[in-house]
Amino acid sequence: MNQTIPSSHVGVKINEWYKMIRQFSIPDAEILKAEVEQEIQQMEEDQDLLIYYSLMCFRHQMMLDYLEPVDKYLHRPTTTELLKKIETSQKKLSGMLHYYSFLFRGMYEFSKKEYLKAIGFYREAEQQLFHITDDIEQAEFHFKLAEAYYGMKQSHVSMHHVSKALEIYNQYELYKVRKVQCLFVIAGNYEDFKCYDKCLPHLEKALELSNELQNARLISSALYNIGKCYGEMENFEKAEKYIEKSVRISDQAKLNNLPHSMFTLAKYLFKQGKSKCAAEVSNKGLAIALQQGDGLFVSLQQYLKALYIDAIDQSGVKNTIQYLEKRKNYSYVEDIALDTATVFAKANEFEQSHFYYQKMIETQNQIQRGECLYEI
Known part of the structure; x- marks a missing residue:
């Protein structure tokens, strides 16, 4: 007869699992996820912990959606399916679980480019933030707000939150992925301020760190952002070279940021009068956006067709x-x-x-x- 495992023991392991998720350490997170799933079968009944586990499965899948090829984990429930499961437990949530449910839902909406909805959920999470004492979790919250406000072009608010997040991440060696992402947000805000001389050094540092991490998603994003900065400076030829590299990496690794990169590449090709090549890139970008179910970039590629081709x-x-x-x-x-x-x-x-x-x-x-x- 198997001995019952205390729920407190499983809770500690879920916390370790979450730590690996926040560090974007996929191998360690996968190992801990498997161990938690095995131990839950032998655990004493604890409904709150089961909800915490469901929330962490959702957060784990969002990590994979960001870093891994779109077709690598097709056998697992999608973030949308996991979200439905969590929402059925919504009335039972309290305290820290409420915080995580709002934070993770905000992250999900942000990934769908629903920035207003994301900020709404982050504000709900903020009401429960007093339950959170962990430094890194405070940094996570500020980073997520910074990212969403950047998406809404609320640059000063975004800068306030990203500086708070980076100040914490800089104290820890194991959070290089988040440091790179903070540099992206800082550079993006400088770009919106038209301070391109301040934007590029942050992006070059982000590319250097991404290469150290040998992370395809981050390298492609760094190259994309450098290219976009040159595009904003109307140096379209240089922009094209960087974004072509970004597209090549994303295409080879089958990453979900490919529709975004292909839209921007097509746009800069059109601006240079390279209409035939631009149309080919745009058509391929539209096909990939449709395949990935990315409504935003389906619409934006249709806009390029309407403006430049039709x-x-x-x-x-x-x-x-x-x-x-x-x-x-x-x-x-x-x-x-x-x-x-x-x-x-x-x-x-x-x-x-x-x-x-x-x-x-x-x-x-x-x-x-x-x-x-x-x-x-």
């Missing part, structure tokens, strides 16, 4: 803007309104150009007022 199909452009505004993805609205206005201006269609410049200014005002963060 000789400015305004209904296609407006469909994408409506899609983005509905989801409050204002940073993309700002970018494509400017690009559309520029294309119309080059075609001497000044009335239409003015319309899209006005759309860009209207969107910038929404971002600056912070209206995009609230449901009224």
